[in-house]
Amino acid sequence: MASATTLTRALVQGSQRVSGSGFRQISTRSLLSRHQVPPKVILSSLRKFNSSAVKTAEGQRIPYKILELPAGHYLRSSIAVEDNVVKVADVTIPNIWLRDNCQCSSCVHQATKQRLLDTFSIPSNIAPETTEVDEGGIKITWNDGHESYYTRELLSNRQRTPMGRAKVRQGLTSIKLWDKDIAENPPVVLENNDSNTEDQVKIVLENIRTFGFCYIDNLSTEPEATEKFLERISFIRPTHYGGFYDFTADLASKDTAYTNIALEAHTDTTYFSDPAGLQAFHLLEHTDGEGGASLLVDGFKAAKDLLRLDPEAYHILSSVNVYSHASGNEGISIQPYRGFPVLQHDPATGYLLQVRWNSSDRSGIELPIQEVGKWYEAARKWDNLLKDPENEYWCQLTPGRLVIFDNWRVLHGRSAFTGKRRICGGYINRDDWISRYKMLHFGQEKVMKHLASD
Numbered sequence: 001m002a003s004a005t006t007l008t009r010a011l012v013q014g015s016q017r018v019s020g021s022g023f024r025q026i027s028t029r030s031l032l033s034r035h036q037v038p039p040k041v042i043l044s045s046l047r048k049f050n051s052s053a054v055k056t057a058e059g060q061r062i063p064y065k066i067l068e069l070p071a072g073h074y075l076r077s078s079i080a081v082e083d084n085v086v087k088v089a090d091v092t093i094p095n096i097w098l099r100d101n102c103q104c105s106s107c108v109h110q111a112t113k114q115r116l117l118d119t120f121s122i123p124s125n126i127a128p129e130t131t132e133v134d135e136g137g138i139k140i141t142w143n144d145g146h147e148s149y150y151t152r153e154l155l156s157n158r159q160r161t162p163m164g165r166a167k168v169r170q171g172l173t174s175i176k177l178w179d180k181d182i183a184e185n186p187p188v189v190l191e192n193n194d195s196n197t198e199d200q201v202k203i204v205l206e207n208i209r210t211f212g213f214c215y216i217d218n219l220s221t222e223p224e225a226t227e228k229f230l231e232r233i234s235f236i237r238p239t240h241y242g243g244f245y246d247f248t249a250d251l252a253s254k255d256t257a258y259t260n261i262a263l264e265a266h267t268d269t270t271y272f273s274d275p276a277g278l279q280a281f282h283l284l285e286h287t288d289g290e291g292g293a294s295l296l297v298d299g300f301k302a303a304k305d306l307l308r309l310d311p312e313a314y315h316i317l318s319s320v321n322v323y324s325h326a327s328g329n330e331g332i333s334i335q336p337y338r339g340f341p342v343l344q345h346d347p348a349t350g351y352l353l354q355v356r357w358n359s360s361d362r363s364g365i366e367l368p369i370q371e372v373g374k375w376y377e378a379a380r381k382w383d384n385l386l387k388d389p390e391n392e393y394w395c396q397l398t399p400g401r402l403v404i405f406d407n408w409r410v411l412h413g414r415s416a417f418t419g420k421r422r423i424c425g426g427y428i429n430r431d432d433w434i435s436r437y438k439m440l441h442f443g444q445e446k447v448m449k450h451l452a453s454d
């Protein structure tokens with residue numbers, strides 16, 4: 001077994017665990033993880049490794065993490081009743097949680113899956129009157145006369161680690177970090193007007209979840225074809241730029257995207273409280289000019305590099321809130337309801353969830369003015385990583401090739417250009433595309449089984 005030190009070095013040098021649990025990864029160079037060790041060893045070595053951590057909802061501090069560890073395991077789902085208290089794997093399950101999560105048709109609307117029960121009508125002294133454990137779970141007759149049945153799976157689901165519970169809820173998979181070399185073998189799906197379009201959407205979304213982007217080739221250059229493809233994922237998110245967008249360098253909207261200048265790597269809509277989840281570009285034409293190459297950078301890979309090189313800078317960018325704005329259009333100045341850090345983590349698991357970076361749209365930094373220097377120093381290190389040629393994947397989009405990417409992970413930009421260049425595309429909300437991914441990837445039954453217990 002690798003020592004913790006060796007492991008840490010290996011972990012941060014990019015030995016990655018590629019999920020073998022049935023997730024289909026199209027056109028990927030499968031990288032066998034070099035170390036198979038239980039999460040606790042990785043966590044303890046990470047704890048030694050990075051000086052800072054994210055604060056959990058309970059006020060604990062758990063180390064920042066980027067690579068997904070083996071998803072949480074189910075604890076033994078042994079069910080026992082001791083002194084009228086239900087225990088699963090020796091852990092007491094509070095009566096209020098059990099009663100509130102009764103799955104019967106009078107407590108949960110069977111079609112909408114919504115709770116019908118008025119949670120706070122449950123008496124605070126709710127307790128089992130009788131219990132009956134069987135092969136599938138436990139039947140409870142409550143002292144308010146109600147009868148409930150809880151499956152072993154629901155009870156053991158709830159016992160899993162925060163990571164294990166996040167897996168289905170957030171549609172997690174083992175992600176594949178990349179640098180400029182992704183150019184050799186980018187994730188591509190051929191649009192072949194496949195009758196089983198659900199399967200094609202599933203593969204596209206699995207690629208986006210794994211790599212952060214996916215090309216769809218052989219797509220008609222009629223803008224409607226791009227619009228329809230996006231709507232096969234989910235509805236297009238309307239913004240002050242409109243819904244489905246088809247733009248050129250005419251400043252039709254007062255944003256530098258509508259010009260021909262170079263745009264450095266950024267994520268879009270950092271000024272929205274909920275930045276766009278997916279973004280898509282389909283270059284329809286570029287005539288009488290040159291340039292306009294597209295840039296993609298894996299923000300999660302850059303973040304992992306920063307965590308390794310300078311944990312303190314990583315912590316600053318993960319904890320100092322920053323504001324952003326979109327104010328070019330007449331009568332509009334969009335800003336988020338609060339500041340957000342450049343690197344946002346899940347307080348339940350410590351995992352990096354979102355990169356929020358657009359230096360041209362940035363406004364306030366939530367620090368006393370005399371302290372902002374430390375944020376700039378940290379941001380400079382981050383910016384250096386984004387502009388490291390090793391991390392820059394430059395590609396020339398062409399008519400017929402649609403690129404869809406995860407705007408919470410992958411940064412994009414372009415080189416300056418001349419001539420007439422026309423691009424169409426659209427935004428899709430984060431929650432909408434993750435929902436679509438989960439239902440295709442895990443299936444409705446598995447997702448539904450995890451509602452109460454995640």
Ligand SMILES: C[N+](C)(C)CCCC[C@H](N)C(=O)O
Pocket residue numbers: 241245247255256257266267268269270358361
């Ligand atoms: C709508 N369309 C994609 C054409 C342009 C959007 C401009 C996005 C803005 N520069 C930002 O970084 O959020």
Ligand SMILES: O=C(O)CCC(=O)C(=O)O
Pocket residue numbers: 257263268281293294412413414423
């Ligand atoms: O024109 C391009 O290639 C990209 C424009 C851009 O960065 C954006 O619309 O956010």
